[in-house]
Amino acid sequence: MSLPLSRRRLVISSTSFIPQSSCQSYTLPLLITCSHTYPSIQHRSLSLNPFKRKKPKVQLDAENIQKLGSKAKAKARSELPKAGATPIPGNLAPTSIFEQELPGESTREGGLSRPRVGPVPFSTVKGRDPKVMAAALNPRPRARQRWLRKMVIRNVRGRGRLNKTEKILRTERSHLSKSPLIKASVKKLYPLARQIAGKPLTEAMVQMRFSKKKAARDVLRHLEIARDEAVVAKGMGLGAVGEEKAEDKEKAVLVEDKKGKKRMVKDLSQMYIDEAWVGRGKYEKDLDYRARGAGYFLYLPFTSISVVLKEEATRLRLQEERELKRQKKKVWVPLPDRPVTAQRQYPLW
Structure with a gap:
């Protein structure tokens, strides 16, 4: 069995373990001599005693520092954590809806302390410096x-x-929502955008749910996200929430859209899709493997769809404006309305 080390390195390393006083008693090859022509290699990380245990590190405390020297004391004290160096915890802005009730000036009533409830002033929030922000x-x-x-x-x-x-x-309220890129072309997504434009949001979601097209599932998912965003961020579609009396409910109103289609609307806060359009995104490359080792690049298109949600009150206002404009329009006459002049009793021939 041969070692991967070179012969010279093996010989030099073996001589370092031979005591100098007994060099003459060993019979080694002629390459090994007791003269100090080759320096001995020191293995500082090598432990000859495998059963030797390392000394456990002493944790530096105030009691252990007293046992050290002057220089060691100064170094150990610099490594100790300072008493007032605790990290300052962050906090939320006072206008945040996730702001917790912070303990403040408590009022004692019957021996019980009650924390202060209300918005915390900006200057009293710890960890927030207005000059830095x-x-x-x-x-x-x-x-x-x-x-x-x-x-x-x-x-x-x-x-x-x-x-x-x-x-x-x-x-009036409105909400614009743009979807992430959908793996479909403009040619396939554009008919779906035209299909849902102008429809109430619930009806458009039903159309996308039962559509046979593959991209309709992504459009339906985006309509659900846009509806949730409009309710939470803009408060749309909440007009009929909290009504108790039936007499307070608005009566059904006949609303006509710009295409001439009429619908009966009971809640004017109901959302509808006012506009819908598609936008072309970046292309993704793929390989099209052909015969005889040939291949071509495929450019797979990605498209996004954007919708604008509005309430039925907006459509009712647009209907009234169109009707007012129609009423103000002058009556069309085929011939100019001028008085007849130069009339004679008999013809002039």
Whole structure:
């Protein structure tokens, strides 16, 4: 059995274990001599005694430091954790809906302490320095002041009046939701977008549930997510929640959409899909293996679908605006309405 070490290294390492006083009593090959022509290799990490145990590390405490020297004392004291160096716990903003009730000034009533309930001032929250957070929340303070000044001047010039767009944004709700990329082409997803546009949200979800197309399942999943986002973020579709008296319920209203289709609507807060469109995404590459070792690249398309959800009150307003515009329109006449002139009793021939 041969070792993988070279002969010279093996011979040099073997001479380091031979005591110098008894070099003459050993009969080794001619390569091994007792002269110190080759330095001995020191194995500092090698332990000749396999049964030797390592000394356990002593934990540095205040009692153990007293047993050390002056230099060791200074080094050990620097490694000890400081008494006031505890990490500061973070906290949520006072406007967060997940803010917990923090213990504050308690009032004693009957010997029981009651914590303070309510929003905590921003300056009293531990671990939040407004000057440090201003770099992210207000990176351009001068530009923000100029913009606020401009908005105040605009409001004063308009004497506090709102235009039509501002009134609609303040009184009506809408929600835009864009889906993640779906593994389908625009050619396959566009007919589904046209199918659900203009329909009530519940009816559109039923259409996608029983559709035979594969991409309809992804569209249905996105409609469910968009509905949940609109309810939680915008409060849409909650008009009929909490009604107890039947007389308070709104009567059914006949609403006509822009395509001329009429529907009976009982709840004006019911959501419908006002717009739906598709957008082309990035392509994914794949190989198309052909005969004789040939291959071509396949570009697999990805597409996203976006929907705009609104309430039936918006569709009712649009219907009233169309009717008012129709009534204001002048009556069409085929010929100009001018008075007849140069009339004679007899023909002029």
